[in-house]
Amino acid sequence: MCKSKTFPLLSILLSVACTILPPAKTLQAQSADADSIILEITDTFQGMWPFAGTYVHFRLYKSGRVEYEKPERNRDTAKWEAIKYDMRLNHEELQEVISLAENSDFQKARQRYDELWSGVDARYIATISYKPRNKRIELVNFIADSTSPANYYPESVEKLMQQVEALRERNK
Secondary structure, eight states: OOOOSOOOHHHHHHHHHHHOOHHHHHHHHHHHHHHHHEEEEEEEEEETTOOOEEEEEEEEEESEEEEEEEEEEOOTTTEEEEEEEEEEEOHHHHHHHHHHSSSSSHHHSSEEEEEEEEEESSEEEEEEEEGGTEEEEEEEETTTOOOOOOOOOHHHHHHHHHHHHHHHHTTT
Protein backbone atom coordinates (compact mmCIF):
# COMPACT_ATOMS: atom_id res chain seq x y z
CA MET A 1 0.00 0.00 0.00
CA CYS A 2 1.26 3.50 -0.88
CA LYS A 3 1.39 6.02 2.04
CA SER A 4 3.20 9.25 2.83
CA LYS A 5 2.70 11.10 6.13
CA THR A 6 4.75 14.19 5.29
CA PHE A 7 3.24 15.28 2.02
CA PRO A 8 -0.57 14.94 1.87
CA LEU A 9 -0.83 15.86 -1.85
CA LEU A 10 1.92 13.39 -2.74
CA SER A 11 0.13 10.76 -0.67
CA ILE A 12 -3.09 11.31 -2.63
CA LEU A 13 -1.29 11.18 -5.97
CA LEU A 14 0.56 7.99 -5.01
CA SER A 15 -2.61 6.26 -3.82
CA VAL A 16 -4.36 7.16 -7.10
CA ALA A 17 -1.38 5.88 -9.10
CA CYS A 18 -1.27 2.66 -7.08
CA THR A 19 -4.92 1.95 -7.75
CA ILE A 20 -4.76 2.78 -11.47
CA LEU A 21 -1.46 1.17 -12.46
CA PRO A 22 -1.04 -2.60 -12.32
CA PRO A 23 2.04 -3.94 -10.54
CA ALA A 24 5.22 -4.11 -12.65
CA LYS A 25 5.19 -7.93 -12.56
CA THR A 26 1.83 -7.97 -14.32
CA LEU A 27 3.11 -5.65 -17.04
CA GLN A 28 6.15 -7.88 -17.59
CA ALA A 29 3.99 -11.01 -17.69
CA GLN A 30 1.65 -9.41 -20.23
CA SER A 31 4.62 -8.36 -22.36
CA ALA A 32 6.17 -11.83 -22.18
CA ASP A 33 2.84 -13.45 -23.04
CA ALA A 34 2.37 -11.18 -26.08
CA ASP A 35 5.77 -12.22 -27.36
CA SER A 36 5.55 -15.94 -26.62
CA ILE A 37 6.15 -18.44 -29.40
CA ILE A 38 3.00 -20.03 -30.81
CA LEU A 39 4.42 -21.89 -33.82
CA GLU A 40 7.92 -23.07 -34.61
CA ILE A 41 9.17 -25.05 -37.58
CA THR A 42 12.75 -26.27 -37.54
CA ASP A 43 14.73 -27.86 -40.35
CA THR A 44 17.23 -30.57 -39.53
CA PHE A 45 19.65 -31.54 -42.28
CA GLN A 46 21.39 -34.87 -41.66
CA GLY A 47 24.04 -36.67 -43.63
CA MET A 48 25.92 -35.27 -46.59
CA TRP A 49 24.36 -31.80 -46.68
CA PRO A 50 27.06 -29.13 -46.84
CA PHE A 51 25.11 -27.22 -44.14
CA ALA A 52 24.15 -30.14 -41.86
CA GLY A 53 22.52 -29.04 -38.62
CA THR A 54 19.25 -27.63 -37.30
CA TYR A 55 17.91 -24.24 -38.35
CA VAL A 56 14.82 -22.21 -37.47
CA HIS A 57 12.63 -22.35 -40.57
CA PHE A 58 9.79 -20.26 -39.10
CA ARG A 59 9.25 -19.04 -35.53
CA LEU A 60 5.98 -17.18 -35.02
CA TYR A 61 5.19 -15.13 -31.93
CA LYS A 62 1.71 -14.10 -30.71
CA SER A 63 2.54 -10.52 -31.66
CA GLY A 64 2.94 -11.52 -35.32
CA ARG A 65 6.73 -11.26 -35.21
CA VAL A 66 8.53 -13.95 -37.21
CA GLU A 67 12.12 -15.10 -37.09
CA TYR A 68 13.81 -17.56 -39.40
CA GLU A 69 17.26 -18.66 -40.54
CA LYS A 70 18.72 -19.60 -43.88
CA PRO A 71 21.95 -21.50 -44.30
CA GLU A 72 24.16 -19.39 -46.56
CA ARG A 73 27.76 -19.74 -47.61
CA ASN A 74 30.13 -17.07 -46.30
CA ARG A 75 32.06 -15.71 -49.30
CA ASP A 76 35.17 -14.99 -47.25
CA THR A 77 35.46 -18.25 -45.34
CA ALA A 78 33.49 -20.56 -47.69
CA LYS A 79 31.79 -21.97 -44.56
CA TRP A 80 28.02 -22.28 -44.17
CA GLU A 81 26.39 -20.01 -41.61
CA ALA A 82 22.85 -19.52 -40.33
CA ILE A 83 21.77 -16.03 -41.40
CA LYS A 84 18.92 -14.69 -39.29
CA TYR A 85 15.96 -12.82 -40.75
CA ASP A 86 12.85 -11.33 -39.26
CA MET A 87 9.53 -9.99 -40.44
CA ARG A 88 6.09 -9.12 -39.12
CA LEU A 89 2.79 -10.65 -40.18
CA ASN A 90 -0.29 -8.49 -40.45
CA HIS A 91 -3.41 -9.53 -38.53
CA GLU A 92 -4.94 -11.44 -41.48
CA GLU A 93 -1.74 -13.41 -42.15
CA LEU A 94 -1.38 -14.25 -38.47
CA GLN A 95 -4.99 -15.47 -38.29
CA GLU A 96 -4.54 -17.56 -41.45
CA VAL A 97 -1.51 -19.36 -40.03
CA ILE A 98 -3.25 -19.94 -36.69
CA SER A 99 -6.42 -21.24 -38.37
CA LEU A 100 -4.38 -23.81 -40.33
CA ALA A 101 -2.75 -25.03 -37.12
CA GLU A 102 -6.11 -25.10 -35.32
CA ASN A 103 -7.74 -27.08 -38.14
CA SER A 104 -9.05 -30.46 -36.99
CA ASP A 105 -7.03 -32.45 -39.55
CA PHE A 106 -3.86 -30.68 -38.36
CA GLN A 107 -4.70 -31.54 -34.77
CA LYS A 108 -5.40 -35.18 -35.73
CA ALA A 109 -2.19 -35.49 -37.78
CA ARG A 110 0.24 -38.26 -36.95
CA GLN A 111 3.36 -37.42 -35.02
CA ARG A 112 5.63 -38.44 -37.91
CA TYR A 113 5.36 -38.74 -41.68
CA ASP A 114 8.18 -40.77 -43.19
CA GLU A 115 9.76 -39.85 -46.49
CA LEU A 116 8.00 -40.31 -49.80
CA TRP A 117 11.40 -40.15 -51.48
CA SER A 118 14.70 -40.98 -49.90
CA GLY A 119 18.15 -39.61 -50.44
CA VAL A 120 21.06 -41.97 -50.63
CA ASP A 121 23.17 -40.21 -48.03
CA ALA A 122 21.14 -37.26 -46.76
CA ARG A 123 17.89 -36.61 -44.97
CA TYR A 124 15.85 -33.52 -44.14
CA ILE A 125 13.34 -33.34 -41.25
CA ALA A 126 10.89 -30.48 -40.82
CA THR A 127 9.52 -30.40 -37.27
CA ILE A 128 6.35 -28.38 -36.66
CA SER A 129 5.58 -27.43 -33.06
CA TYR A 130 2.27 -25.70 -32.39
CA LYS A 131 2.65 -24.57 -28.78
CA PRO A 132 -0.95 -23.71 -27.72
CA ARG A 133 -2.00 -27.35 -28.21
CA ASN A 134 1.37 -29.05 -27.67
CA LYS A 135 1.13 -30.49 -31.18
CA ARG A 136 4.34 -31.77 -32.77
CA ILE A 137 4.63 -33.19 -36.30
CA GLU A 138 7.76 -34.42 -38.09
CA LEU A 139 7.87 -34.43 -41.88
CA VAL A 140 10.80 -36.39 -43.31
CA ASN A 141 12.11 -35.22 -46.71
CA PHE A 142 9.06 -33.00 -47.20
CA ILE A 143 9.09 -30.58 -50.16
CA ALA A 144 6.40 -27.88 -49.97
CA ASP A 145 5.98 -27.37 -53.69
CA SER A 146 5.97 -31.01 -54.74
CA THR A 147 2.92 -33.10 -55.44
CA SER A 148 2.48 -35.81 -52.87
CA PRO A 149 0.09 -38.74 -53.11
CA ALA A 150 -3.43 -37.74 -52.23
CA ASN A 151 -4.17 -37.77 -48.51
CA TYR A 152 -0.63 -38.68 -47.39
CA TYR A 153 -0.26 -35.41 -45.49
CA PRO A 154 -3.28 -33.71 -43.93
CA GLU A 155 -4.40 -30.83 -46.14
CA SER A 156 -3.86 -28.20 -43.44
CA VAL A 157 -0.29 -29.42 -42.83
CA GLU A 158 0.56 -29.04 -46.53
CA LYS A 159 -1.17 -25.66 -46.70
CA LEU A 160 0.65 -24.45 -43.58
CA MET A 161 4.02 -25.41 -45.04
CA GLN A 162 3.14 -23.75 -48.36
CA GLN A 163 1.93 -20.60 -46.57
CA VAL A 164 5.17 -20.43 -44.58
CA GLU A 165 7.19 -20.72 -47.81
CA ALA A 166 5.15 -17.94 -49.43
CA LEU A 167 5.68 -15.67 -46.41
CA ARG A 168 9.43 -16.31 -46.40
CA GLU A 169 9.62 -15.63 -50.15
CA ARG A 170 7.73 -12.37 -49.69
CA ASN A 171 10.35 -11.21 -47.19
CA LYS A 172 13.28 -11.44 -49.62
